[in-house]
Amino acid sequence: MRFILRHLHSLGVINKFDSFLLHFHTKSLKSNHTLKQYLESGEPIKALLDFRHRFRQSPSFVDSFSVLFAIKASSAQKASSFDGRQIHALVRKLGFNAVIQIQTSLVGFYSSVGDVDYARQVFDETPEKQNIVLWTAMISAYTENENSVEAIELFKRMEAEKIELDEVIVTVALSACADLGAVQMGEEIYSRSIKRKRRLAMDLTLRNSLLNMYVKSGETEKARKLFDESMRKDVTTYTSMIFGYALNGQAQESLELFKKMKTIDQSQDTVITPNDVTFIGVLMACSHSGLVEEGKRHFKSMIMDYNLKPREAHFGCMVDLFCRSGHLKDAHEFINQMPIKPNTVIWRTLLGACSLHGNVELGEEVQRRIFELDRDHVGDYVALSNIYASKGMWDEKSKMRDRVRKRRMPGKSWIELGSIINEFVSGPDNNDEQLMMGEISEVLRCLVSCMTSFDCVIGKKM
DNA sequence: ATAGGGTTAG
Numbered sequence: 001m002r003f004i005l006r007h008l009h010s011l012g013v014i015n016k017f018d019s020f021l022l023h024f025h026t027k028s029l030k031s032n033h034t035l036k037q038y039l040e041s042g043e044p045i046k047a048l049l050d051f052r053h054r055f056r057q058s059p060s061f062v063d064s065f066s067v068l069f070a071i072k073a074s075s076a077q078k079a080s081s082f083d084g085r086q087i088h089a090l091v092r093k094l095g096f097n098a099v100i101q102i103q104t105s106l107v108g109f110y111s112s113v114g115d116v117d118y119a120r121q122v123f124d125e126t127p128e129k130q131n132i133v134l135w136t137a138m139i140s141a142y143t144e145n146e147n148s149v150e151a152i153e154l155f156k157r158m159e160a161e162k163i164e165l166d167e168v169i170v171t172v173a174l175s176a177c178a179d180l181g182a183v184q185m186g187e188e189i190y191s192r193s194i195k196r197k198r199r200l201a202m203d204l205t206l207r208n209s210l211l212n213m214y215v216k217s218g219e220t221e222k223a224r225k226l227f228d229e230s231m232r233k234d235v236t237t238y239t240s241m242i243f244g245y246a247l248n249g250q251a252q253e254s255l256e257l258f259k260k261m262k263t264i265d266q267s268q269d270t271v272i273t274p275n276d277v278t279f280i281g282v283l284m285a286c287s288h289s290g291l292v293e294e295g296k297r298h299f300k301s302m303i304m305d306y307n308l309k310p311r312e313a314h315f316g317c318m319v320d321l322f323c324r325s326g327h328l329k330d331a332h333e334f335i336n337q338m339p340i341k342p343n344t345v346i347w348r349t350l351l352g353a354c355s356l357h358g359n360v361e362l363g364e365e366v367q368r369r370i371f372e373l374d375r376d377h378v379g380d381y382v383a384l385s386n387i388y389a390s391k392g393m394w395d396e397k398s399k400m401r402d403r404v405r406k407r408r409m410p411g412k413s414w415i416e417l418g419s420i421i422n423e424f425v426s427g428p429d430n431n432d433e434q435l436m437m438g439e440i441s442e443v444l445r446c447l448v449s450c451m452t453s454f455d456c457v458i459g460k461k462m
Numbered sequence: 463a464t465a466g467g468g469t470t471a472g
Binding site: 240 | 465
């Protein structure tokens, strides 16, 4: 049986073989429809259970469509004992790994559970790769899992394979460029693709991705130009622009745009309703410019006027807002009143503020709270040791400092140098290759300002 | 008589 199936793959006739089976099994069609409905109504767990039940009852009615829906269900259903891994095994047993839709969907599943290496394995094992959707899924898997360098590398490889670009792949590629701050490369990809197909320039999602790239790279002027030229705009367009201003310290512009968005967009004559992501940008703008009262007002408005539930990020922005303006007590009170459990990021914001303002008492308490959640973060020891130092408590300081020494890990950062992307590693382990600061100072700009030392550079030609 | 990939945040 396996031999026959393998033979069928190599001939690429599994699809036809499949529909041949379907012709005789209208029952499959009916139950696949049920699976699809569970998916559409947002009940992936029911789809999974139904799939398993059917497989037990009559395996012959399980076809490639059923399997595909089951994979989709397990991508949507987090943490299930019966998930995409089991279905993947089934895919191999049934010989469905030549069905391109299934392979693509599996790449997406492994990406959604953070297992890029496995996603790549599925990609590599797919026999027929002249398919843009498969490549898009894999490249997207890399960007989703914070490996944009690999994403770009694979994109280049795809182009070398002479697969024609479409709007989706360009959107994903620009997202990777945004992540790396590689404006030049992004612009090149974008202009190259619209030269070949005019309709790409009209794609709203693609334009949003381009806008996002400018925004992430600190090119607010280019972003604004693109924003103004856009005939169609949606929440994402506005949100990206609002974010861009907030990130670049242009809080006034950010808040003005937010106001404009809520009232009316002249070019479209419609009101665009902000979503929870928009509010993260707005709150960030407030916190970056010390607008405590305005921030509080927006936070309230988000809940009362827009019926949006604040998430971790929103609470984080509020804590940041209080901390930056020195309202440590308000921040602490706010954290204690939060309806969700404060995470370490939120506590660390407060710890940082304690460090800045030399508040030993609160700092120690906050550190105790952080330790309940995580004891392995070097920065916490550094922060507390700085608090002690600012108060001249030298014994306490050196005790903290000792704990730091053993735990220091190298940091990483990326930078675009023409078409070369370099990885910088800072840390105690790489002293042999000194980077000449003068050579790259022009392109460093603000991108790597957070780093304290560059001990090593690894160049990667893209 | 049903299939796979996309932007903002985290």
